[in-house]
Amino acid sequence: MPLIVTLTLTPSLDSATSTAKIYPEGKLRCQTPVFEPGGGGINVARAITHLGGQATALLPAGGPTGAHLVELLQQEGVSVDALPAHDWTRQNLHVVSEATGEQFRFVIPGAALHENEWQQLLAKIAQLPADSLLILSGSLPPNMTTQAVTELLQCAKDHHLRCVVDSSGEALKAAVAFGGLELLKPNQSELAELSGQTLDQPDQVVTAARLLISQGAAKRIVVSLGPQGALGVDAEQCVQVVPPPVTKRSTVGAGDSMVGAMVMKLADNAPLVDMVRFGVAAGTAATMNQGTKLCSKDDTAKLYEYLNQPQ
Numbered sequence: 001m002p003l004i005v006t007l008t009l010t011p012s013l014d015s016a017t018s019t020a021k022i023y024p025e026g027k028l029r030c031q032t033p034v035f036e037p038g039g040g041g042i043n044v045a046r047a048i049t050h051l052g053g054q055a056t057a058l059l060p061a062g063g064p065t066g067a068h069l070v071e072l073l074q075q076e077g078v079s080v081d082a083l084p085a086h087d088w089t090r091q092n093l094h095v096v097s098e099a100t101g102e103q104f105r106f107v108i109p110g111a112a113l114h115e116n117e118w119q120q121l122l123a124k125i126a127q128l129p130a131d132s133l134l135i136l137s138g139s140l141p142p143n144m145t146t147q148a149v150t151e152l153l154q155c156a157k158d159h160h161l162r163c164v165v166d167s168s169g170e171a172l173k174a175a176v177a178f179g180g181l182e183l184l185k186p187n188q189s190e191l192a193e194l195s196g197q198t199l200d201q202p203d204q205v206v207t208a209a210r211l212l213i214s215q216g217a218a219k220r221i222v223v224s225l226g227p228q229g230a231l232g233v234d235a236e237q238c239v240q241v242v243p244p245p246v247t248k249r250s251t252v253g254a255g256d257s258m259v260g261a262m263v264m265k266l267a268d269n270a271p272l273v274d275m276v277r278f279g280v281a282a283g284t285a286a287t288m289n290q291g292t293k294l295c296s297k298d299d300t301a302k303l304y305e306y307l308n309q310p311q
């Protein structure tokens, strides 16, 4: 079984609380906060752990917030490889207004990553065994450019790692330009931005994904379509997976849960259709949970079983 390692360059210690009502000027007295780990790659590793798999979350962790984040991950059973960092790990804040149920999500810039820390992260990646799966998900630190994406992918290529990318904007563009990815997971609007086209119909989505594959961007692309599920494309085939209707509570974490599930199937060298079905099952399972909760193993298994039945 290959190792699965997720890299999060801008991890966060997320705190969630609520207050009676949100209004300006006065003091908004809040409930005792609940802390949770946050950041793209971190959530992918958590989703894999929730689903009964094994993944290591590689991240820079700085200050007491970084130490708290690492402790939370360890409590959840996620294996962590934390690089001690100079700048404190950021702390995001999620506040619910009890009067209206509205959610306010305050996102703080990620901590800067210093050059020596970046080199140490690259050195850790260079030490991974060949064929390990490296998942790059989440944003770049504010002091880094997309050149870092290229450097990272070059380091992974030199050491024969298989890279999975879930990103957006310029970082996604840089990853696609580098090419050779094992799996790319854009949503519909990320793919549209990448292709410079509006993609309204499934066949336009498939054509855009096929073009990227023929250009060597990735071996397979799974385009997630929110409640419509996902389209998976590789050089030979195209599969569409539509989830059954479920009671949606919160879509936060759907994308990360989906990536986690798909990476587990990649590690098993499963066929494309199994990977997309398991991904959609986990993404949809995540939407059945409140707040920032990721997919549960039970809901994912039930949805996967449903998607595996002849439709």
Ligand SMILES: Nc1ncnc2c1ncn2[C@@H]1O[C@H](COP(=O)(O)OP(=O)(O)OP(=O)(O)O)[C@@H](O)[C@H]1O
Pocket: 186, 187, 188, 224, 225, 226, 227, 228, 229, 230, 243, 246, 248, 251, 252, 253, 254, 255, 256, 258, 279, 280, 281, 282, 283, 284, 287
């Ligand atoms: N409203 C929904 N109902 C059912 N399933 C959903 C819904 N929204 C998302 N999903 C599931 O989650 C998967 C990923 O969702 P989506 O396409 O929204 O990804 P994303 O835009 O990358 O999400 P994120 O905002 O978490 O990054 C979908 O393929 C689907 O299986």
Ligand SMILES: [Mg+2]
Pocket: 166, 187, 255, 256
């Ligand atoms: Mg996403």
